[in-house]
Amino acid sequence: MPLPTLTRDNLATVEAEARATPRPKDCxxxxxxxxxxxxxADRIHKRLVEEVxxxxxxxxxxxxxxxxxxHAEPLxxxxxxxxxxxxxxxxxxxxxxxxxxEHAVGKTPVRKWAIDGIEHLPAADTLEGIGPAGHQYRxxxxxxxxxxPTNIEDYLARGGYSGLRRAIFELGPExxxxxxxxxxxxxxxxxxxxxxxxxxxxxxxxxAQKYIICNGDEGDPGAxxxxxxxxxxxxxxxxxxxxxxxxxxxxxGYFYIRAExxxxxxxxxxxxxxxxxxxxxxxxxxGSEFACDMEVRLGAGAFVCGEETALIAxxxxxxxxxxxxxxxxxxxxxxGMPTCINNVETLANIAPIVTRGxxxxxxxxxxxxKGTKVFALTGKLKNPGLVEIEMGTTIRAVVMDIxxxxxxxxxxxxxxxxxxxxxxxxxxxxxxxxxxESLAELGSIMGSGGLIVMDGTxxxxxxxxxxxxxxxxxSCGKCAPCRIGCKQLxxxxxxxxxxxxxxGDLDTMxxxxxxxxxxxxxxxxxTAANPVLSTLRYYPEEYQALLRTxxxxxxxx
Amino acid sequence: xxxxxxxxxxxxKVVKKWSAKRGALIMALHEIxxxxxxxxxxxxxxxxREMRVPVARIYEVLTFYNYFKLEPPGKHTVSVCLGTACxxxxxxELFASCCEHLGIGDDETTPDKEFYLQxxxxxxxxxxxxxxxxxxxxxxxxxxxxxxxxxxKCREExx
Numbered sequence: 001m002p003l004p005t006l007t008r009d010n011l012a013t014v015e016a017e018a019r020a021t022p023r024p025k026d027c028x029x030x031x032x033x034x035x036x037x038x039x040x041a042d043r044i045h046k047r048l049v050e051e052v053x054x055x056x057x058x059x060x061x062x063x064x065x066x067x068x069x070x071h072a073e074p075l076x077x078x079x080x081x082x083x084x085x086x087x088x089x090x091x092x093x094x095x096x097x098x099x100x101x102e103h104a105v106g107k108t109p110v111r112k113w114a115i116d117g118i119e120h121l122p123a124a125d126t127l128e129g130i131g132p133a134g135h136q137y138r139x140x141x142x143x144x145x146x147x148x149p150t151n152i153e154d155y156l157a158r159g160g161y162s163g164l165r166r167a168i169f170e171l172g173p174e175x176x177x178x179x180x181x182x183x184x185x186x187x188x189x190x191x192x193x194x195x196x197x198x199x200x201x202x203x204x205x206x207x208a209q210k211y212i213i214c215n216g217d218e219g220d221p222g223a224x225x226x227x228x229x230x231x232x233x234x235x236x237x238x239x240x241x242x243x244x245x246x247x248x249x250x251x252x253g254y255f256y257i258r259a260e261x262x263x264x265x266x267x268x269x270x271x272x273x274x275x276x277x278x279x280x281x282x283x284x285x286x287g288s289e290f291a292c293d294m295e296v297r298l299g300a301g302a303f304v305c306g307e308e309t310a311l312i313a314x315x316x317x318x319x320x321x322x323x324x325x326x327x328x329x330x331x332x333x334x335x336g337m338p339t340c341i342n343n344v345e346t347l348a349n350i351a352p353i354v355t356r357g358x359x360x361x362x363x364x365x366x367x368x369x370k371g372t373k374v375f376a377l378t379g380k381l382k383n384p385g386l387v388e389i390e391m392g393t394t395i396r397a398v399v400m401d402i403x404x405x406x407x408x409x410x411x412x413x414x415x416x417x418x419x420x421x422x423x424x425x426x427x428x429x430x431x432x433x434x435x436x437e438s439l440a441e442l443g444s445i446m447g448s449g450g451l452i453v454m455d456g457t458x459x460x461x462x463x464x465x466x467x468x469x470x471x472x473x474x475s476c477g478k479c480a481p482c483r484i485g486c487k488q489l490x491x492x493x494x495x496x497x498x499x500x501x502x503x504g505d506l507d508t509m510x511x512x513x514x515x516x517x518x519x520x521x522x523x524x525x526x527t528a529a530n531p532v533l534s535t536l537r538y539y540p541e542e543y544q545a546l547l548r549t550x551x552x553x554x555x556x557x
Numbered sequence: 558x559x560x561x562x563x564x565x566x567x568x569x570k571v572v573k574k575w576s577a578k579r580g581a582l583i584m585a586l587h588e589i590x591x592x593x594x595x596x597x598x599x600x601x602x603x604x605x606r607e608m609r610v611p612v613a614r615i616y617e618v619l620t621f622y623n624y625f626k627l628e629p630p631g632k633h634t635v636s637v638c639l640g641t642a643c644x645x646x647x648x649x650e651l652f653a654s655c656c657e658h659l660g661i662g663d664d665e666t667t668p669d670k671e672f673y674l675q676x677x678x679x680x681x682x683x684x685x686x687x688x689x690x691x692x693x694x695x696x697x698x699x700x701x702x703x704x705x706x707x708x709x710k711c712r713e714e715x716x
Contacts, residue, residue, distance in 0.1 A: 035682035035683075035684055035685050035697065038685055038688070038694075038697045039697055070683070070684025070685070218681070219678070220679070221639075221642075221678055221679035222641035222679055222683055223683075224682070227681040259624050260677070260680055260681070295578075298583060298587055299622075300587070300623070300624035300625060301622050301678075302622050302623060303678070315580055316580040317579075317580035317618070318618065319617050378642035378645075379641075379642055379645050379646075380645065380646075384683060419641070450641065452641050452645065454645065458645065466641065466644055467641075476621075
């Protein structure tokens with residue numbers, strides 16, 4: 001039966017019905033995010049569907065989004081009455097069928113293929129408790145790997161859009177704004193600007209038309225948190241956008257998504273369509289006077305378009321070059337109108353904050369870093385994947401406990417956060433709690449969430465070169481400090497790694513970095529030198545070892 | 558199916574869809590690239606006429622964004638990810654191996670027009686590093702040893 005138009009009065013009933021809908025209590029969830037598909041998940045899904053059909057079993061084979069355990073793709077989760085739950089990894093079609101037979105039908109888990117031990121799993125319909133107990137707090141990732149991202153009823157069954165309902169019919173725009181301010185939520189794209197403040201500035205700015213934009217241009221290499229949320233829980237982001245649009249008075253929203261994320265684009269487009277069909281998007285949201293429409297716009301392979309003003313230029317159909325600020329987008333943004341741009345992860349936090357209250361959210365985290373953060377753990381560790389932790393959790397807990405420590409014979413040397421704008425953090429600092437401030441003090445940044453783990457075989461000069469090369473490529477070219485600075489810094493790094501540099505060159509690098517930081521037009525140029533500065537700070541000996549010594553200089557005369 | 562094998566697709570639908578929306582040039586160009594495999598000059602000129610946008614404005618955009626191809630690609634596209642995780646886990650060696658086997662460099666097409674090779678930034682499948690995307694299929698944990706077989710498989714396919 002198709003869903004009715006959702007309104008203030010029927011939402012709770014529809015949600016309860018969705019929860020109670022008789023569906024097979026027993027299910028096997030197959031993760032079909034981009035990387036699981038790459039690992040063969042669709043073959044497994046098809047095979048299981050076929051088996052269940054031909055054998056007439058009362059078990060649902062459900063597609064879900066990313067469960068975050070990327071080190072063990074492809075994954076299935078067995079959730080069947082009368083036996084333990086389990087998450088299985090490293091599967092192929094044959095193993096999946098055996099799991100269906102032995103566990104789902106035979107009620108005996110196949111322990112040898114289970115991840116994390118079956119004993120740790122709670123009975124409830126959640127992934128909390130996976131892995132070492134107490135370390136992950138799955139708030140942004142609350143539905144990822146549990147619900148079918150292509151089915152709005154799954155989202156509704158778990159209380160979806162009740163945040164929007166509360167905002168429109170109980171709180172009103174001002175009080176909704178107050179909740180976000182009270183939460184202390186800060187932008188999760190990397191800059192950490194207080195979201196409530198940004199929303200307030202946009203709300204107060206004069207303008208006949210206002211816009212809200214979801215920044216899905218996740219460009220940091222090694223980061224895929226936003227891709228996962230867009231693919232695995234699109235409605236969480238859509239609801240966040242609608243609440244923001246309501247609070248600020250925006251009648252039009254855009255999802256700006258990288259072209260390199262076609263599945264995320266599909267899922268959001270499908271989500272928008274489904275939401276529109278039940279009256280959550282359109283001229284009368286949930287039957288109220290609030291009108292809002294949403295559209296998807298694609299990026300086209302430019303890292304700089306993750307920067308707010310460049311992103312706006314791109315949505316306008318131009319080259320993605322930044323503009324000087326002030327005026328900030330909240331005053332004059334898209335087509336000169338007040339515009340609020342929020343990161344995907346930031347938006348995924350909004351509905352829970354509105355439902356449970358800003359004060360509840362502010363109770364999570366540490367210091368001025370409230371709430372949680374999703375990290376994409378990659379590199380030389382045992383368990384690469386997506387993890388979500390409360391702010392204030394130590395680096396050690398993330399890398400060693402959740403991440404499993406080094407995957408190679410070499411011990412972990414350092415981590416890198418913040419992508420091309422960030423820095424390295426040596427192992428000796430791993431007891432540092434993760435907050436915006438503590439990472440900045442160490443010479444890095446929180447960044448969007450990419451967390452690269454390096455071992456003893458990773459050379460820091462090469463790491464700096466890797467990021468510098470990226471920045472040279474991605475510099476838009478508009479301002480001289482970045483256009484020339486990045487290139488010159490790259491040439492100096494090459495000079496170092498080719499053994500042609502002298503001590504004076506390291507000083508030149510520092511001066512260049514300083515100039516770029518102070519004079520570049522946007523964050524790309526301002527932070528492009530961070531990897532160089534950070535590796536110089538912590539691993540000067542690796543640079544020194546490559547310098548021309550007086551002996552070699554003399555020999556080459 | 559190879560786009561070049563079909564009669565020249567009609568872009569009037571693309572124009573109609575995106576002319577009504579503000580600032581939708583990039584979306585129109587994406588659709589054109591999906592239709593043709595790249596953005597041919599003749600089509601750009603037609604788009605300029607029909608959307609009433611100066612040709613220079615369209616080329617400003619085409620030459621800025623990495624995603625748009627101005628030359629016809631090869632029959633098969635091999636994209637090797639050189640994002641951070643893939644880089645650390647042998648992405649460079651994988652890319653070098655592809656260059657060697659195909660006899661071409663980055664952003665180049667083989668003389669027989671069979672293969673187009675490019676290095677790309679992070680495709681977001683970091684748990685499977687190193688990653689290559691071959692004809693739209695993501696191939697994870699791809700070692701250097703797997704390259705000849707993967708390329709041979711492409712050649713055998715009838716598209």
